[in-house]
Amino acid sequence: MKLRRRLPDTLPMTRRLPILGMGAPLILLATGCMTSRVEESKNVATGLAAGESVVILAASYHRGKAAEDDFVACVSDQVRKGDSAVAVVPERQFTDALFPWFEPRTAPQSAEALPELLARPGVADRIEQHGIRYIVWLDGTTERTNGGGSLSCAIGPGGGGCFGLTWWEDDASYDAAVWDLKQKSDAGTVSADVHGTSMIPALLIPVPLIARTQSAACKDLGRELREFLTDAGPPT
Amino acid sequence: MILALLGSGCAASVAIERPFPPPLIEPLPLRVGVLYADSLANYVYHEEAATADRDWTVQLGPANVRLFDALFASLFRETKRVSTLEAAAQEVPPFDGVISPSVDAFEFSLPGQAATGQVGVWIRYNLDVYARDGQLIVRWPVTAYGQSGTDGASDEESMERAIVLAMRDAAATIAVDFARQPKVRESLLHETPTASP
Secondary structure (H helix, E strand, O other): OEEEEEEEEEEOHHHHHHHHOOOOHHHHOOEOEEEEEEEEEEOOOOOOOOOOEEEEEEOOHHHOOEOOHHHHHHHHHHHHOOOOOOOEEOHHHHHHHOOOOOOOOOOOOOHHHHHHHHOOOOHHHHHHHOOEEEEEEEEEEEEEEEEEEEEEEEEEOOEEEEEEEEEEEEEEEEEEEEEEOOOOEEEEEEEEEEEEEEEEEEEEEEOOEEOOHHHHHHHHHHHHHHHHHHOOOOOO | OHHHHHHHHOEEEEEOOOOOOOOOOOOEEEEEEEEOOHHHHOOEEEEOOOOOOOEEEEEOHHHHHHHHHHHHHHHEEEEEEEOOHHHHHOOOOOOOEEEEEEEEEEEEEOHHHOOOOOEEEEEEEEEEEEOOOOOEEEEEEEEEEEEEOOOOOOHHHHHHHHHHHHHHHHHHHHHHHHHHOHHHHHHOOOOOOOOOO
8 A cells, every 4th residue: 555645735825925026916915824735545556548537526425525516527627637637537428328326326335346336237338438447536525614803894985994804714625536447446545635724804905815725625636636547656 | 577577586497408318227128108197297396485595496397207218218128108097008018017107295405404505405206106907016205315516506507406416316216226126026027025034
């Protein structure tokens, strides 16, 4: 088993501001402070041959916290990008082609159920037609974990303004379980956890400093997942 | 006219337009008559604003017919629509059985009403299975659920996604479990019941 860990990437707004000069602060002011942690655990050697593709699905909502639809779409886009881009079969195309075997109620609960599923009439042929080598199951969520402060705005005949400070913390925590359909096994897991603090200080004008935790988790998970799938190295 | 426009802003209407895929299953060796009652083919659910955030109207009828057409065409070797049980009994060659789905209940919850923060939809279908002479063999209640996040979509779009997932859930349950129903095995498939250990 391979366990690779990269942590934590801290991206404090205050550290980045001086580097980019006077024109950049207005852009960066839209960014809060985030820490991210990405982990990978590989059970078997992976890799993709020519013509092979993957499908990325939200885990069943009957069995926990299925990733949001827009997060699944975002990770799929990330995996398709870059020098080592991976072919991704659209989720709906896959679930329609394999209906009813990948619906929330009927989807296999573990890689151990793959042999039984692939033995069903037509299933293995349909998967082969689409060239699908790996199924990636995404679960997790982005949640508000803390918050406070107060901000009030007023307007009058002479103008208006806002005063105060409000803040909140978000935690985006997602796991991607990778199943190898060729070897009918659990290939491993990639996980991303991004914690971010957003705030809106206001002295007449409110200045939003937003930590986009879900977007950061999508990019981190997508990048690591692409490496996981294409790096043909053995597990360590 | 202004009043009419204001009124339309307080109501939501959803009609299910998406197609349903045929199940990837081995058909059962049965020739089956399919009876859609008007209550299924024209099913409309209406909920007043007193219990929801506004008036909701869900037109499920045509989608019900598309769903069951796709399902039964894959589940059975041969199907044929019939208008009544009496007409089905006159069929030559005779049917092995007649199947008639109906909507027994429809409910939904909006993001503000559920802990999940998502639109949730529950549908309970009754699947009536008749012998060729019109005798009821079994009424099988199939409960289905679908949920969908808002993800920047309108309430109507999220509701449609949740309804489609619930309908697919019902079809998946029927596709996988129909042949496991004891009465179906005994009366339609003529399998001898196995003694429990």
